Amino acid sequence: MTDTPTPAPGQIWQDNDKRAYGRQLRIIEIDNTHAICELYTPRDGGGFTRPGRRTRIRLDRLRPTATGYRYISGGEPR
Template identity: 40%
Template sequence: MTEITTRHGTVIRVGQVWADVDPGGQGFRTFKVVAIEPRRGTDRQAVCEVLTDWDGEPPQRARAVRIKVDRMRPTSNGYRLVEEAL
């Protein structure tokens, strides 16, 4: 699966770059979506490569995180789209 539309209408695609929404303005992490996979039931999760940590620097070692796709929207505890997939 390379694309999914969330229940909120957000289209998540492999290759997109997303960032944490940080209401406190303390910086943010950025992630690149590398896969979309089942979570449990009908839920899906995005497998993401961390591009930058909270300090804006690349991580010390490569790592992946999994994010529930319904959280990928610009709310206080969500994520915002930074760059569309090429």
């Protein structure tokens, strides 16, 4: 099993909560306690849709638990 990386801007994380199945977020910025994220929705054929609403997520939730988030990729440059 791979270790979960330290959250950083540009990374893509997926919500593990079954109520938000498939929701992916891109980290925009990090402060001492939270990550500022926006909705990331990949499109068929590459690219992604317009950025969605921004939200703040506590850094301690960015770990692979049932109600946390799991790391997907390093993200693409903006």
